[in-house]
Amino acid sequence: xxxxxxxxxxxxxxxxxxxxxxxxxxxxxxxxxxxxxxxxxxxxxxxxxxxxxxxxxxxxxxxxxxxxxxxxxxxxxxxxxxxxxxxxxxxxxxxxxxxxxxxxxxxxxxxxxxxxxxxxxxxxxxxxxxxxxxxxxxxxxxxxxxxxxxxxxxxxxxxxxxxxxxxxxxxxxxxxxxxxxxxxxxxxxxxxxxxxxxxxxxxxxxxxxxxxxxxxxxxxxxxxxxxxxxxxxxxxxxxxxxxxxxxxxxxxxxxxxxxxxxxxxxxxxxxxxxxxxxxxxxxxxxxxxxxxxxxxxxxxxxxxxxxxxxxxxxxxxxxxxxxxxxxxxxxxxxxxxxxxxxxxxxxxxxxxxxxxxxxxxxxxxxxxxxxxxxxxxxxxxxxxxxxxxxxxxxxxxxxxxxxxxxxxxxxxxxxxxxxxxxxxxxxxxxxxxxxxxxxxxxxxxxxxxxxxxxxxxxxxxxxxxxxxxxxxxxxxxxxxxxxxxxxxxxxxxxxxxxxxxxxxxx
RNA sequence: GGCCCGUUCGUCUAAGGGCUAGGACACCACCCUUUCACGGUGGUGAUACGAGUUCGAAUCUCGUACGGGCUACCA
Numbered sequence: 001x002x003x004x005x006x007x008x009x010x011x012x013x014x015x016x017x018x019x020x021x022x023x024x025x026x027x028x029x030x031x032x033x034x035x036x037x038x039x040x041x042x043x044x045x046x047x048x049x050x051x052x053x054x055x056x057x058x059x060x061x062x063x064x065x066x067x068x069x070x071x072x073x074x075x076x077x078x079x080x081x082x083x084x085x086x087x088x089x090x091x092x093x094x095x096x097x098x099x100x101x102x103x104x105x106x107x108x109x110x111x112x113x114x115x116x117x118x119x120x121x122x123x124x125x126x127x128x129x130x131x132x133x134x135x136x137x138x139x140x141x142x143x144x145x146x147x148x149x150x151x152x153x154x155x156x157x158x159x160x161x162x163x164x165x166x167x168x169x170x171x172x173x174x175x176x177x178x179x180x181x182x183x184x185x186x187x188x189x190x191x192x193x194x195x196x197x198x199x200x201x202x203x204x205x206x207x208x209x210x211x212x213x214x215x216x217x218x219x220x221x222x223x224x225x226x227x228x229x230x231x232x233x234x235x236x237x238x239x240x241x242x243x244x245x246x247x248x249x250x251x252x253x254x255x256x257x258x259x260x261x262x263x264x265x266x267x268x269x270x271x272x273x274x275x276x277x278x279x280x281x282x283x284x285x286x287x288x289x290x291x292x293x294x295x296x297x298x299x300x301x302x303x304x305x306x307x308x309x310x311x312x313x314x315x316x317x318x319x320x321x322x323x324x325x326x327x328x329x330x331x332x333x334x335x336x337x338x339x340x341x342x343x344x345x346x347x348x349x350x351x352x353x354x355x356x357x358x359x360x361x362x363x364x365x366x367x368x369x370x371x372x373x374x375x376x377x378x379x380x381x382x383x384x385x386x387x388x389x390x391x392x393x394x395x396x397x398x399x400x401x402x403x404x405x406x407x408x409x410x411x412x413x414x415x416x417x418x419x420x421x422x423x424x425x426x427x428x429x430x431x432x433x434x435x436x437x438x439x440x441x442x443x444x445x446x447x448x449x450x451x452x453x454x455x456x457x458x459x460x461x462x463x464x465x466x467x468x469x470x471x472x473x474x475x476x477x478x479x480x481x482x483x484x485x486x487x488x489x490x491x492x493x494x495x496x497x498x499x500x501x502x503x504x505x506x
Numbered sequence: 507g508g509c510c511c512g513u514u515c516g517u518c519u520a521a522g523g524g525c526u527a528g529g530a531c532a533c534c535a536c537c538c539u540u541u542c543a544c545g546g547u548g549g550u551g552a553u554a555c556g557a558g559u560u561c562g563a564a565u566c567u568c569g570u571a572c573g574g575g576c577u578a579c580c581a
Contacts, residue, residue: 012581047580112579128507129577162579180511189509190577197579204581228510228576253512253574260574304518307530311519315529334512334519337574341517344531354544391544402543417541464540471541478541 005037006218009070010208012044013055016279016288017062019262019340020223020255023305027252028221029068030306030328037218041073042211043084046201053282062276062290066298067321080215085207092202095210095240096163096195100143104239105195107151107161108132108142131191134169163196165205165232173231178219178250179333185231193232205229209236212247220247221330224337227251250330253309254337262340264288272342276301295395296345300352304345309334318351350394358386365399372400374407381406384489388481402480406489409498410476413505417478418469422506429459429466430473430503434496443492449484473502 007028011021032039041063043056060075072078082088099105110118115132118140122130130136137144142164143151155161167187174184195206202210212220230249237246257266257274267274267289277290291301303319312319312327319327353361362379365386369377389402433455440451452470456463471483474495480486487495 010581014581044581050580108579110579115579124507126507131508131577160579164579183510185510194579199579201579203579208581223575224511225575225581230510251511256574307518309518313520315520317518317530336512338519339517341531344518347531350544389543392542462540467540475541479543480541481543482539483541 003216003218005032005035006040006216007032007037007221008040008042008212008215008217010042010044010211010222011059012047012050013059014050014052015055015281016264016275016290017059017277018264018274019276019305019308020252022062022066022276022301023255023308024221024223024252025063025066025068026302026305027250027310027328027330027333030325031219031221031330032071033325034328038071039068040078040080040215040217041070041075041083042215043074043086044204044207045084045086046197046203046207048086048199048201058277058279065277065292066302068302085202085211088207088211089201091214092196092206092210093200096202096206099165099195099236099239100163102239103166104235105163105165106137106143107155108140108164108192108194109151109154109159109161110141111160114141132164133191134167134188137164137166137192160198162194162198164192164194165235167192167232167235173234175230175234175246175249177227178248178330179253180251180335183227183230185228187231187235190229190231193229195236205232205236209233209240213237213241213245217247219250219330221250221252224251224254250333253334255308256337256339258339270342272340272345295397296349297352297356297396299356300345300349303352304348307348308338308340318348318355346394353390353393353396356390358383358390361386361390361396364396368396368399369404369407372404374404377407381489388485388489392481405475405480406486409494409501410474412476413472413502414477415472415505418472418506421465422469425459425461426466426469427503427506429456429461430470430499432459434499437492437496440492443488445484445488448487452484469506470499473506474498 009025009028011017029039031037041059045051045056056074060073063069070076072080072083074081074083096105100107118132118136119130122136132140139145144166167190169188171187172184173187174182177183193205194203196202230251234243234246237243255262257263258270259266262274264274273289273291273294275288275290277292279288279290280286281288299320302321302324306319306324306328307317310328310333313332362382366377366382385403385406386399389399392402393399433452436451436455440447452466453463456466467483468478471478471480471486474483474486474490490498
């Protein structure tokens with residue numbers, strides 16, 4: 001009896017894909033997978049003036065990176081195409097005309113200047129932004145205020161016109177929202193939205209209803225910013241296809257930045273990404289940072305995004321994608337907006353790096369090191385290094401800071417940290433230690449540490465006083481994993497070389 | 507201005523009429539560590555306010571305040 005679950009993500013290709021958009025994708029995806037349904041991506045490109053080249057491809061790249069692949073889309077095909085609204089232009093006109101015939105919509109011939117004049121003329125203190133609504137429409141140039149012959153004549157003459165919905169005056173539209181329960185609106189406070197634009201393209205309002213119908217969408221999830229226009233969509237469903245065919249709605253809470261609505265600016269200002277992947281605006285060349293390039297694992301990204309406004313009722317916080325699919329339910333999504341906390345997002349990533357196996361991290365880390373000029377790294381060495389430092393890395397990009405010295409000798413040293421306590425005795429110790437190291441055949445952590453301590457005792461120096469200089473000789477500064485772990489991985493020749501080189505400077 | 511949505515530690519949240527309002531991030535302290543981290547243990551910290559219903563309210567109702575969204579031939 002229940003129809004097949006089909007959900008859609010419907011972005012407009014106008015720029016980067018931010019956290020809110022990605023979370024909408026995620027919830028759609030999880031919901032669909034859980035019910036064994038279809039996840040569809042439909043490109044809402046009805047506004048040619050806002051079209052941005054590359055944005056569509058970028059969106060699909062983000063979905064691919066996050067592992068949220070659609071079943072149907074302009075890229076993946078499907079039985080309900082085309083999946084770009086610009087390619088469906090012809091489909092919408094008939095429905096708009098049908099509404100006019102049914103008396104639920106009308107032609108309007110007002111020019112942009114007319115509309116501007118109306119807004120000025122009717123602007124008052126109480127009503128700073130007058131709407132084209134039931135109170136105003138009889139004062140404008142439309143098929144309601146002229147006789148039908150004149151409207152027909154104007155259209156025949158090629159006059160520019162739009163089709164507007166004729167909102168009823170005092171009806172209450174009520175619908176059930178999966179995250180908020182019942183929501184009602186008085187139709188008299190919503191304006192006569194344009195359905196079909198002068199260029200023949202539909203607006204979002206018409207297109208979303210027609211396409212959701214034609215694509216047999218069963219559940220429609222979108223951002224909370226759509227809630228105020230929901231009554232228009234509900235009415236359109238009622239007039240065109242019947243309320244019984246209408247998808248179930250869920251208006252998702254907004255993701256907020258430190259000062260309200262999350263924006264690109266917040267990212268730049270507070271130093272965190274807001275887009276899934278790097279996005280360069282083709283017009284301004286402005287680069288907005290993405291979570292991928294910042295060093296996030298896709299699993300961690302999805303994980304923290306899912307928890308921004310949803311939880312499974314237990315205290316579990318780390319979820320794999322499979323677990324999320326298994327546990328997700330739209331009813332447990334919060335109705336309140338969530339402020340994005342970058343610190344917590346990083347914590348998720350840290351947890352994910354820790355739990356991800358070395359083998360899965362290898363190629364990412366290799367690419368990262370390559371980009372900084374560290375090439376030709378052998379696999380076994382790379383694996384040992386990752387194992388040693390992964391617990392210290394919050395972001396993938398931390399692997400560089402935590403490990404470059406395994407692949408490249410330092411060329412300057414934190415001498416200020418050494419000099420004040422440096423002495424001939426210590427120099428003598430390291431000279432002897434070089435000899436001792438060259439005789440060691442069992443190059444292992446315990447042996448190395450033991451030999452160091454023994455020699456120090458023989459020379460009457462506290463081993464602790466020697467460890468810091470030793471570390472600085474090897475890596476250049478006061479950082480890195482435990483000293484003898486570094487020595488072990490560096491190997492005999494490299495360790496001796498580094499001591500010699502540093503001794504010349506100290 | 508109007509309409510709609512929302513409000514539990516600084517942040518994300520649990521508790522759907524009944525234990526001392528629980529967890530996580532962040533922060534602080536201690537432990538571990540002769541670098542820095544990780545880690546471990548503990549701590550500070552919240553039901554916006556005011557009424558009402560009730561034996562009993564974070565939870566239900568109303569009002570107020572505050573926050574957010576919308577108010578385009580953009581989505």
